[in-house]
Amino acid sequence: MVYLTRKAEFAASHYYHNPDFTPEENQRIFGKCNNPNGHGHNYTLEVTVKGEVDPRSGFVVDLKQLKDTLRREVLDAMDHRFLNKEVPEFAKQIPTTENLAIVIWQRLTPKLKAAQLHRVRVYETPDLFVDFYGEP
Amino acid sequence: MKAHLTRRYRFSAAHRLHSEEMSEQENAATYGKCNNPYGHGHNYALEVTVSGPVDEATGMVCNLVDLDGFVQREIVERFDIQNLNTLPEFAQTVPTTENLCAAIYDILRRGFVQAHLEKVRMEETMMNSFEYAGGEVHK
Numbered sequence: 233m234v235y236l237t238r239k240a241e242f243a244a245s246h247y248y249h250n251p252d253f254t255p256e257e258n259q260r261i262f263g264k265c266n267n268p269n270g271h272g273h274n275y276t277l278e279v280t281v282k283g284e285v286d287p288r289s290g291f292v293v294d295l296k297q298l299k300d301t302l303r304r305e306v307l308d309a310m311d312h313r314f315l316n317k318e319v320p321e322f323a324k325q326i327p328t329t330e331n332l333a334i335v336i337w338q339r340l341t342p343k344l345k346a347a348q349l350h351r352v353r354v355y356e357t358p359d360l361f362v363d364f365y366g367e368p
Numbered sequence: 369m370k371a372h373l374t375r376r377y378r379f380s381a382a383h384r385l386h387s388e389e390m391s392e393q394e395n396a397a398t399y400g401k402c403n404n405p406y407g408h409g410h411n412y413a414l415e416v417t418v419s420g421p422v423d424e425a426t427g428m429v430c431n432l433v434d435l436d437g438f439v440q441r442e443i444v445e446r447f448d449i450q451n452l453n454t455l456p457e458f459a460q461t462v463p464t465t466e467n468l469c470a471a472i473y474d475i476l477r478r479g480f481v482q483a484h485l486e487k488v489r490m491e492e493t494m495m496n497s498f499e500y501a502g503g504e505v506h507k
Contacts, residue, residue, distance in 0.1 A: 248426075261431065263433065326426065326427035327427070328422075328426070328427035329373070330371045330373065330422045330427055330428060331422065331427045333371060334369055334371065334422065359375060359376040359377075360373075360374070360376070361373075361374050362374070362429075363372040363373075363374070364369070364371050364372075365370075367370040368369060368370070
């Protein structure tokens with residue numbers, strides 16, 4: 233088994249708000265992130281796939297296909313977007329880094345052909361990242 | 369669904385690697401420049417990884433305000449701009465980054481209850497790093 237990691241970057245805005253909470257609860261739990269006008273981050277995404285190396289090509293996965301899938305499923309949908317308003321999954325879920333990692337996993341996993349998704353890592357800043365391994 | 373969250377912190381501290389159980393020559397041979405009796409310092413980077421189910425109401429494994437507050441209060445304030453050799457944690461053990469990693473892990477394991485502690489990773493310099501995820505520390 234060999235693991236391959238591809239990086240991508242995107243910039244997006246978001247805010248944290250749960251309509252089931254009172255304004256005071258939203259403010260207490262989410263603090264500055266509750267500002268409804270949103271704020272933004274330069275996200276770094278690392279997608280790790282795993283698989284056996286194809287003896288003919290020497291590849292775990294065709295990197296061009298992986299790049300295209302990342303662009304189509306993640307970057308086109310999220311880069312320079314307001315996540316709460318423009319990415320359908322975040323109409324009901326709060327676009328925290330945790331949920332972002334889960335949504336990216338859910339978008340990618342049915343689209344990957346040869347290799348199997350191992351980990352999605354999303355850096356919200358260089359000092360904060362979330363890993364999702366598809367665990368229930 | 370279960371996710372892992374990692375947060376990075378920084379602090380600076382001095383230390384000297386010296387074991388009372390070794391002779392002067394042995395200390396010098398084992399620790400080299402790090403055995404300098406006056407000590408030396410590092411800018412440490414600390415990575416704390418916690419895990420748990422993502423709360424549906426908040427979208428979070430744990431509230432970062434809680435984790436940041438705990439680490440600031442219990443770890444950064446304890447070790448930042450200190451000489452590690454003078455602290456009670458290192459009265460019996462040499463303040464290597466291995467032992468520092470384990471000491472920080474213990475502080476988190478005992479006191480941080482909002483999420484499951486997965487591991488502690490420390491960079492002593494940009495060229496070396498250490499990880500501890502529980503279990504036996506010493507031989």
